[in-house]
Amino acid sequence: MSTDGKFGDYGGQYVPEALMPAIEELDDAYQRYVLDNEDGFMDEFRQRLADFGGRPTPLQRADRLSERYDLDVYLKREDLLHGGAHKLNNALGQVLLAKYMGKDRIIAETGAGQHGTATAMAAAHLDMPCTIYMGERDINRQRPNVFRMKLNGSDVKPVTAGRGTLKEAISETMRDWAATVESTHYVIGSVVGPHPFPAMVRDFQAVISEEAREQAHEKLGGLPDSVIACAGGGSNTMGAFANFVDDDSVDLYAVEAGGSSLAVDEEAGVAPNSASLSTGDEGVLHGARTKLLQDSVGQIMESHSISSGLDYAGVGPELAYLVDEDRVTPVAVDDDAALEGFHRLSQTEGIIPALETAHAFGYLEEHHAELSGSVIVNVSGRGDKDLQSAIEETEAREIPNAPDMSMFSEGI
Amino acid sequence: MAENEAIAAAFADGPAFIPYLAVGDPDYEASKAYVEALARGGADIIELGLPFSEPIAEGSTIQNAIVRALEGGMTPDRFFEFVEELDVDVPLVCMTYYNLIYQYGRSRGGEPGPEAFVERAAEVGISGFVVPDLPAEEADPLRAACDEHGLDLVFIVAPTTEGDRLEEMMERVSGYVYVQARLGTTGAKTDVSDQTTRSLQRLAEWDVPKAVGFGISSGDQAARIVANGADGIIVGSALVDIVAAGVNSERPVDETAEKLAAKARELAAGTREGAARRNADIADADSA
Numbered sequence: 001m002s003t004d005g006k007f008g009d010y011g012g013q014y015v016p017e018a019l020m021p022a023i024e025e026l027d028d029a030y031q032r033y034v035l036d037n038e039d040g041f042m043d044e045f046r047q048r049l050a051d052f053g054g055r056p057t058p059l060q061r062a063d064r065l066s067e068r069y070d071l072d073v074y075l076k077r078e079d080l081l082h083g084g085a086h087k088l089n090n091a092l093g094q095v096l097l098a099k100y101m102g103k104d105r106i107i108a109e110t111g112a113g114q115h116g117t118a119t120a121m122a123a124a125h126l127d128m129p130c131t132i133y134m135g136e137r138d139i140n141r142q143r144p145n146v147f148r149m150k151l152n153g154s155d156v157k158p159v160t161a162g163r164g165t166l167k168e169a170i171s172e173t174m175r176d177w178a179a180t181v182e183s184t185h186y187v188i189g190s191v192v193g194p195h196p197f198p199a200m201v202r203d204f205q206a207v208i209s210e211e212a213r214e215q216a217h218e219k220l221g222g223l224p225d226s227v228i229a230c231a232g233g234g235s236n237t238m239g240a241f242a243n244f245v246d247d248d249s250v251d252l253y254a255v256e257a258g259g260s261s262l263a264v265d266e267e268a269g270v271a272p273n274s275a276s277l278s279t280g281d282e283g284v285l286h287g288a289r290t291k292l293l294q295d296s297v298g299q300i301m302e303s304h305s306i307s308s309g310l311d312y313a314g315v316g317p318e319l320a321y322l323v324d325e326d327r328v329t330p331v332a333v334d335d336d337a338a339l340e341g342f343h344r345l346s347q348t349e350g351i352i353p354a355l356e357t358a359h360a361f362g363y364l365e366e367h368h369a370e371l372s373g374s375v376i377v378n379v380s381g382r383g384d385k386d387l388q389s390a391i392e393e394t395e396a397r398e399i400p401n402a403p404d405m406s407m408f409s410e411g412i
Numbered sequence: 413m414a415e416n417e418a419i420a421a422a423f424a425d426g427p428a429f430i431p432y433l434a435v436g437d438p439d440y441e442a443s444k445a446y447v448e449a450l451a452r453g454g455a456d457i458i459e460l461g462l463p464f465s466e467p468i469a470e471g472s473t474i475q476n477a478i479v480r481a482l483e484g485g486m487t488p489d490r491f492f493e494f495v496e497e498l499d500v501d502v503p504l505v506c507m508t509y510y511n512l513i514y515q516y517g518r519s520r521g522g523e524p525g526p527e528a529f530v531e532r533a534a535e536v537g538i539s540g541f542v543v544p545d546l547p548a549e550e551a552d553p554l555r556a557a558c559d560e561h562g563l564d565l566v567f568i569v570a571p572t573t574e575g576d577r578l579e580e581m582m583e584r585v586s587g588y589v590y591v592q593a594r595l596g597t598t599g600a601k602t603d604v605s606d607q608t609t610r611s612l613q614r615l616a617e618w619d620v621p622k623a624v625g626f627g628i629s630s631g632d633q634a635a636r637i638v639a640n641g642a643d644g645i646i647v648g649s650a651l652v653d654i655v656a657a658g659v660n661s662e663r664p665v666d667e668t669a670e671k672l673a674a675k676a677r678e679l680a681a682g683t684r685e686g687a688a689r690r691n692a693d694i695a696d697a698d699s700a
């Protein structure tokens with residue numbers, strides 16, 4: 001990777017001028033503290049990830065899935081990280097970095113609320129005031145996470161613009177930052193946004209593949225044949241891939257949300273999916289050049305996914321680059337297959353995954369015949385936050401492997 | 413670097429009043445009447461916003477205007493048509509976000525990149541661009557296309573812009589610099605920020621016209637900012653507020669247009685009043 005914040009032609013810094021000094025200051029801090037471990041920053045980060053976060057997370061063999069697919073299926077259990085998702089790796093890193101930079105306020109956007117809760121936890125842990133922007137629609141989809149953020153002392157601000165999802169929440173957080181850059185750090189939630197965010201968030205998340213690589217050597221006696229991770233913005237994805245990118249023998253699959261269809265409705269400005277790697281075109285959004293869901297003139301489309309954490313019209317610029325280089329294979333899994341994956345992992349392995357994560361298991365079910373040997377699936381998060389929507393969405397569809405939930409709708 | 417003659421002329425005889433409206437807010441025909449009202453009210457340059465779905469630099473007033481314009485069917489091609497049909501005799505600057513500029517070539521079957529957009533803009537009579545999400549570092553392709561067609565590229569100088577960044581920007585700017593009066597997004601305010609004064613001081617060594625914007629809403633404010641050394645004032649949200657009030661109260665288009673023209677006259681008069689005060693101060697200082 002180059003140091004100018006570009007991944008091929010992707011990346012860069014397309015932001016309002018008012019933010020540029022803050023981004024340059026952040027780039028400087030990234031290089032000193034993260035890359036050069038100045039003042040022992042990375043040591044403190046690692047220690048806190050262990051003590052507060054519970055790292056390392058296990059690499060667990062999924063016996064019944066292995067049998068079902070005739071593969072060696074291993075699960076990287078990020079769902080066991082404090083907070084229930086990989087998001088804490090990044091949030092803790094950035095809140096700590098903000099402290100080292102002398103900032104005294106944290107802001108963040110959130111989609112599913114997982115990044116918001118992780119940031120709220122990290123901010124409480126490190127005693128920083130914190131404001132979280134969240135789309136109104138997402139607030140309604142993810143109530144438990146809103147409660148958690150508030151319990152941790154964060155202020156949750158609803159965003160009503162547009163369709164009230166992640167895209168609007170990011171725009172609104174950037175607006176707050178434009179007014180408050182001098183005192184405030186923006187903890188972006190994925191490998192998106194202007195440089196240095198995509199590189200920095202990847203580096204904080206890379207602990208996933210750093211551990212997984214070592215654990216694979218212990219448990220598999222070598223490298224896995226494939227790594228599979230779901231991709232919204234792509235932070236768990238890049239985290240799971242980072243330490244395998246140079247190992248050409250390891251196939252990397254980024255599983256996007258296929259939503260209800262990969263076709264777009266140009267007239268309505270709606271893409272009923274979030275598959276920007278599979279179907280998007282190059283463009284500029286939220287500070288970076290990357291692959292986007294956009295209409296023919298360049299207006300950003302409203303994306304859709306059953307999982308709010310994948311519901312985003314853009315994707316990290318490095319993933320876009322790795323896809324163009326044929327290093328990462330983008331694949332899409334639709335809402336129904338994701339729900340089936342959700343129920344399958346719950347029933348066969350005793351792990352209720354996040355709906356985001358469930359897409360990776362949907363891929364495994366549909367494409368296991370194309371895989372061979374050993375597969376690591378990144379279990380990016382647990383599904384407690386999704387129980388309400390999973391039950392509702394299951395009831396609204398024909399999901400063959402779902403348990404009978406009629407006792408709730410019909411009364412006990 | 414090309415300098416657009418029409419824009420240079422607008423600053424030639426004193427400070428310029430530069431209003432902004434989102435094109436297509438709330439619909440094509442009304443919007444045309446509103447822009448023409450600004451010209452009648454004494455605009456020296458008009459900034460025409462081409463609405464983008466993710467306007468990250470705008471506060472809620474202009475965001476809402478953009479939503480209305482997009483719902484009213486505004487597109488880049490409609491925008492160009494609009495500019496072509498406008499009956500005004502002032503230079504027009506297109507304010508939009510980079511993705512629309514970048515995608516335009518592709519939408520017409522070519523390659524992405526700024527050339528096709530700039531060529532079409534020049535054809536319909538646009539004199540320059542302001543692109544709030546395009547910092548100087550990423551602007552070379554657009555700068556080159558502007559040079560080829562004789563258009564200006566205006567950059568926004570924030571209160572936090574200084575040192576090397578300011579130098580880089582000043583090397584690439586033409587027409588005028590947009591001095592952002594305060595940190596934050598667009599939106600009408602009533603005070604004069606001392607961030608503005610400091611920015612004007614930092615910029616004093618360059619002889620590009622300095623137009624101050626973000627939060628200006630009255631003729632009195634305009635006068636004070638010009639008296640402080642600005643070469644122009646840019647007013648957006650305070651005008652968009654009038655359009656929004658018209659939409660909300662279902663006022664007839666010509667009444668809203670008249671209110672816009674009146675507000676423009678107030679702001680244009682403030683701009684000239686500020687220039688007179690500044691000249692008087694200079695005269696005082698000379699005679700002291």
Ligand SMILES: Cc1ncc(COP(=O)(O)O)c(C=O)c1O
Nearest residue numbers: 114232233234235236309380381
């Ligand atoms: C559990 C989980 N997995 C995945 C994602 C998607 O984010 P990313 O693609 O950045 O990993 C989210 C986002 O909220 C999430 O909560």
